[in-house]
Amino acid sequence: GAGVSQSPRYKVTKRGQDVALRCDPISGHVSLYWYRQALGQGPEFLTYFNYEAQQDKSGLPNDRFSAERPEGSISTLTIQRTEQRDSAMYRCASSLGRYTGELFFGEGSRLTVL
Amino acid sequence: KNEVEQSPQNLTAQEGEFITINCSYSVGISALHWLQQHPGGGIVSLFMLSSGKKKHGRLIATINIQEKHSSLHITASHPRDSAVYICAVRFIGNEKLTFGTGTRLTIIP
Numbered sequence: 001g002a003g004v005s006q007s008p009r010y011k012v013t014k015r016g017q018d019v020a021l022r023c024d025p026i027s028g029h030v031s032l033y034w035y036r037q038a039l040g041q042g043p044e045f046l047t048y049f050n051y052e053a054q055q056d057k058s059g060l061p062n063d064r065f066s067a068e069r070p071e072g073s074i075s076t077l078t079i080q081r082t083e084q085r086d087s088a089m090y091r092c093a094s095s096l097g098r099y100t101g102e103l104f105f106g107e108g109s110r111l112t113v114l
Numbered sequence: 115k116n117e118v119e120q121s122p123q124n125l126t127a128q129e130g131e132f133i134t135i136n137c138s139y140s141v142g143i144s145a146l147h148w149l150q151q152h153p154g155g156g157i158v159s160l161f162m163l164s165s166g167k168k169k170h171g172r173l174i175a176t177i178n179i180q181e182k183h184s185s186l187h188i189t190a191s192h193p194r195d196s197a198v199y200i201c202a203v204r205f206i207g208n209e210k211l212t213f214g215t216g217t218r219l220t221i222i223p
Contacts, residue, residue, distance in 0.1 A: 031209070033210070033211065042200055042213045042214065042215050042216045043157070043200070043202075043211075043213050044213070045210045045211060045212070045213075048209065048210055050209075055209060056208075056209065056210050058210075059210070091157065093157075098209060101162070102147075102159050102162050103147060103149075103159045103162075103211075104159065105149075105156055105157040105158070105159070106156070107156045108156065
């Protein structure tokens, strides 16, 4: 497709389970960003990649969160041993360039941990 | 400390009014983005600025680098403009975006 695609759109899981969220950026976009947005709050930075290299993971809350982009295209955000506080909308965005370039956001993956 | 502040937090106006939303930041930036998020919806990029002014339809975005301030204006506001408007900046030397808290705009018919 022409836009940023995220899957699944909705994920309900039980506490303690692992989840994997996928982001398929616009073809050719160098930079890929992961954000998290709690209900009624603004987006919160998690991590980002330029090509396949993870440039900054300072926003990942703890070591249960990890992300990869092995071939510089599709990225996966993995949350291990999920907790209720992990419930949020997880958003991915991509941009053509590194320091500049318009951001294109996916529709997000809403995670609910019971 | 790299900070972004938006004002007002909430804004209600009558249809047709001229709207201004403000964004201030603490240190030098390489780019500033204005984003729009409708209730329950996705995030759409409206503008990316590094200097000057941009216009798209009824939307105008300006930035004053010296004053570290940007404004988003909406002319002839319409109920469909009701959304949360978010300012996000890339601070120099840091590629990640830092987001403002957003401005919730409601336009009453």
